[in-house]
Amino acid sequence: MSTFTPVSTLGEFGLIGRIRALIEGDAPPEDLIMGIGDDAAVYRVSDTMAHVVTTDALIEAVHFDRAFAPMSHLGWKAISVNASDVVAMNADPKWATVTLGIPRNMSVEMVDSLYEGMDRASKAYDMQIVGGDTTTAHALYISVTVVGEAPLSQLVFRRGAEVGDMVCVSGDVGGAYAGLKVLLDQRQALNDLGDAYEPELDGLRYVISRQLQPKARLDVVRALRKARVKPTAMIDISDGVGSEIHHIAAASQVGATIRVPALPFDAETRAVADQFMEDVDAWALFGGEDYELLFTVRPDDVPRVDAIGGISVVGTIEEATKGVRSYSPETGLIPLSSAGYQHSFGDGGAA
Amino acid sequence: MSTFTPVSTLGEFGLIGRIRALIEGDAPPEDLIMGIGDDAAVYRVSDTMAHVVTTDALIEAVHFDRAFAPMSHLGWKAISVNASDVVAMNADPKWATVTLGIPRNMSVEMVDSLYEGMDRASKAYDMQIVGGDTTTAHALYISVTVVGEAPLSQLVFRRGAEVGDMVCVSGDVGGAYAGLKVLLDQRQALNDLGDAYEPELDGLRYVISRQLQPKARLDVVRALRKARVKPTAMIDISDGVGSEIHHIAAASQVGATIRVPALPFDAETRAVADQFMEDVDAWALFGGEDYELLFTVRPDDVPRVDAIGGISVVGTIEEATKGVRSYSPETGLIPLSSAGYQHSFGDGGAA
Missing domain, CATH: 3.30.1330.10 (PurM-like, N-terminal domain)
Structure with a gap:
């Protein structure tokens, strides 16, 4: 070579x-x-x-x-x-x-x-x-x-989202990233303290379980089928909402706006973000490995989605020319980075 | 734990x-x-x-x-x-x-x-x-x-062989093992000679290609189908004829005898075995990674198998009580070891 x-x-x-x-x-x-x-x-x-x-x-x-x-x-x-x-x-x-x-x-x-x-x-x-x-x-x-x-x-593909569709997220997001932060922190404590190390897990069990034992949301797609809602596009959240919405937008040739205040996170995720003095909204938007579902539905289907429970409407599909954006009261409407989540327990010795 | x-x-x-x-x-x-x-x-x-x-x-x-x-x-x-x-x-x-x-x-x-x-x-x-x-x-x-x-x-499974069936091998065997021996030898020469090392490949190209680029014998099963021969049992030869025939015998609850002189090997495989002063019959019987097919057919099907060409009849299926044996003029009828081939470019640091 x-x-x-x-x-x-x-x-x-x-x-x-x-x-x-x-x-x-x-x-x-x-x-x-x-x-x-x-x-x-x-x-x-x-x-x-x-x-x-x-x-x-x-x-x-x-x-x-x-x-x-x-x-x-x-x-x-x-x-x-x-x-x-x-x-x-x-x-x-x-x-x-x-x-x-x-x-x-x-x-x-x-x-x-x-x-x-x-x-x-x-x-x-x-x-x-x-x-x-x-x-x-x-x-x-x-x-x-x-x-x-x-x-x-x-079958539902990434490519089926249409202008006017609503963007939905199942469960809550950011928890697996919070769990990763906690585990990396505990690893540091173990390194520092050696035999004196004792894990402190109170108030951390949910986020650790989100990192170590994520659930595939088969229950969600089954509930959608039972409610006769067929998403127009769907992807699982392995690299974070911010990354996945770009995949749907690119495959569907549309734009999208994610409303950050609408992103669902658990109280424990917020508490951990507060401990680390970081922004829980950023964790919910960019944290990976939650394995929740990000999907789009026709506006008519929203009442049936709401009736299922445990699903949040977090945004809208728009014309492709508008690009992929996020909205929050603090930032207003701004372009959303497509930066994917980096799995970060190490680099496996690789480049 | x-x-x-x-x-x-x-x-x-x-x-x-x-x-x-x-x-x-x-x-x-x-x-x-x-x-x-x-x-x-x-x-x-x-x-x-x-x-x-x-x-x-x-x-x-x-x-x-x-x-x-x-x-x-x-x-x-x-x-x-x-x-x-x-x-x-x-x-x-x-x-x-x-x-x-x-x-x-x-x-x-x-x-x-x-x-x-x-x-x-x-x-x-x-x-x-x-x-x-x-x-x-x-x-x-x-x-x-x-x-x-x-x-x-x-579909053909390992479990379908019956007493009286004939055991067949496609192509030739032992070549991939010969190729492994050659490559390990060249690796040693490279280690010993460093920059002065020059690969000597004349008369070794076939066995090296058997090791590095084995072929799945899709052509053989297609030819069998065309000839309207359905094997009663089949397995691919990844760990050697001696190991695979045990798998067929165990799954089919039968015994078998492999006639060692009937095992097909290439002239180059024999030449390499001679160079290493080893027994080519043992290479053909126990050498792995040839990815040829070992299969059994009803005796009536043998003429149609012969007509395809490139397939050798190497043994017979017998009662389970007889066990799995090999026959050669030198050894007579003896129990056949089930020792599988060990892939041996290293142990990956493992036990």
């Missing part, structure tokens, strides 16, 4: 775009409904049904610190983040495969605990682990692939 | 058995046809069709040495070993997802080359990469999941 361009110069989305151009050069197969470019790929399996497939890896020192992530929580999270991508297509997760890289310092009991967590999550989402591969590795890594299914007519 | 049992005390198959017990405790879903325990998991997608799914990872310093594996070959191999598992179910590979862990010392150009190899393999097998995940990592790892499809009536 005569040229060495560091991968860091492209960033994750740049790299994905480059890969997409490499492998999608030719005419796609006719039963491929969606390749790279949404939460999951979609292909037809019969006249009426589609399957969706997604894959995501959790890597030690990149996505988690083993000292603060019990194995069973890691297993839960590895399944949940993939199930969440399936749910974001308005599909139901069905089958999972797991590739596990196991370092020397992991015991059989730890592997058991990891699988216990994966199995618990699988049951929670009515899905089944059906296969996998285990191998030795330098550090723990967990790569999960989940296949889901949906009637063709039920 | 109060107990620390090293994973190495279980071995890969022991660990898989333990995992299987953990996650398959309950009643399996009715559309799951095969979970853990064959080359791929199988689930029904319509009244007549099934999908199969498999996942396999390649990890730097465990499965390959980057100094001797061009990126495009690695990409080819990562897709091929998964396609091979799909083919071993008598299914056609259709869709792939790729999880890539990228270390700091890999360039964009190397990632391009890796995907070029994956794309080339995908085209060779009429399949398509539809999604993936890229992340930073400590070392290069490539985890691939492939989904394939087949009519329900076409």
